[in-house]
Amino acid sequence: MGEMVSFPSNGGTSEGYLALPKEGSGPAVIVIQEWWGLVPHIVSLADRFAAAGFVALAPDLYHGVQTTEPDEALRLMMGLAMDQAARDIAGAAEYLSQRPEATGGVGVVGFCMGGSLALWSGTVSDKITTAVGFYPALPWERMAPQWSNYAGKTAMIHCSEEDGTSAAEGIKTAQAAIEGAGGTCVVYDYPGTKHAFVNDDRPEVYNAHATASAWARTVELLRNPR
Numbered sequence: 001m002g003e004m005v006s007f008p009s010n011g012g013t014s015e016g017y018l019a020l021p022k023e024g025s026g027p028a029v030i031v032i033q034e035w036w037g038l039v040p041h042i043v044s045l046a047d048r049f050a051a052a053g054f055v056a057l058a059p060d061l062y063h064g065v066q067t068t069e070p071d072e073a074l075r076l077m078m079g080l081a082m083d084q085a086a087r088d089i090a091g092a093a094e095y096l097s098q099r100p101e102a103t104g105g106v107g108v109v110g111f112c113m114g115g116s117l118a119l120w121s122g123t124v125s126d127k128i129t130t131a132v133g134f135y136p137a138l139p140w141e142r143m144a145p146q147w148s149n150y151a152g153k154t155a156m157i158h159c160s161e162e163d164g165t166s167a168a169e170g171i172k173t174a175q176a177a178i179e180g181a182g183g184t185c186v187v188y189d190y191p192g193t194k195h196a197f198v199n200d201d202r203p204e205v206y207n208a209h210a211t212a213s214a215w216a217r218t219v220e221l222l223r224n225p226r
Contacts, residue, residue, distance in 0.1 A: 003123065005057075008017075009091035016059035016092060017043050019050035025103055028096035030089065030128070032057040032110030032117050032204060034072055035077040035137075037066030041201045049109075052219055055102045058146035059092045060149065061085050061117075077113050082143055085117060086124045091188035105129035107222040112137045112196055119157070119174055121148040122183075130225045132156045132218050133174075133193050137164050140173060154226045156212045160193040184226050188217065 002019030017038060029047045033039070036105040049056035059081065067073050093106045110118030115136035122131040123145045135158065149222040152172050159165045166172070166187045178185040190197065190210040197207040198214065 002043070002050065002056075005095075006018070007057075007059075007091050007095035010087040012087070014059055014088045014091055017046050017057045018059045019046045020101055021050050021053045021055065023053055025101045026053040026055055027222055028055045028099065028106045030092050030096065030106065030108040030118075030121070031056055032108065032114030033058065033061060034088070034114055034122050034199070035073040035111040036068065037062045037076065037110050038074075039066050039068075039201075041199055043111075043196075044083045045111075054222065055096060055099055055196040057096055059088050061088055075165035077138070082111075086120075089117065089121045090125040090127075093125040095118045095123075099168070105225065107225070108130070109218060109222070110134065110136075111198060115157075116140070116143070116170075119178075120145050122153050122155060122162070122178075123147060128153075130154045130156075130222060131198075132158070132221065134158045134198055134214065135160045136170065137163070137195070140170065145177075146179035148181045150178045153158055153178075153183045154221065155183060156218065156221050157187045158218075159189050160186060160195050160197055161189070161191055162194045163190045186221075188214065190214065 005018045044057045046056040108121045109132040111134045113131035116138035119133040146151040175185045
């Protein structure tokens with residue numbers, strides 16, 4: 001069980017859910033929310049990373065707001081200020097890098113909207129060395145990523161069949177840009193999956209087999225960055 005913490009964010013303050021490993025120390029990972037906000041599912045994922053030995057922080061990018069309604073979630077996602085999100089994520093990376101429990105670099109994992117933000121995060125903070133995006137769902141134009149910042153970094157993308165697999169234009173754009181910058185990008189397809197297949201709070205989309213495979217690949221990469 002973790003706790004809410006505050007951390008500096010470019011002159012301001014942001015909050016997030018911090019979960020620590022029982023071993024006392026481990027690699028650091030930022031867990032980025034879906035479009036619903038910092039809901040129990042994201043908190044449970046942070047706890048799961050902590051149980052796997054990570055120092056996990058899920059920043060609250062909506063600053064206290066969350067929803068279960070798709071229309072409201074879309075409104076919140078489209079209203080997300082990208083400059084503030086960048087400050088919050090960079091602040092989370094800086095905070096984790098200074099935690100005495102954290103070892104090595106900082107990784108980031110995101111889901112849905114957070115999948116795009118996670119991949120983008122590799123361009124906004126030098127502290128972030130590894131990024132994993134699950135079924136990224138935001139157009140890159142909203143973030144205007146400086147892909148050249150990926151030199152020497154590693155990304156992993158997990159694609160659902162419903163979203164068009166790795167053949168989707170947004171996935172191909174990200175992979176080509178990361179590799180073109182001198183980074184490494186590994187992409188996996190999960191046949192028969194729907195968008196948000198890791199979300200076990202939504203049985204209509206959850207896929208246990210795909211989740212287990214994607215989780216194992218993610219944990220292995222975060223423990224042993226390439």
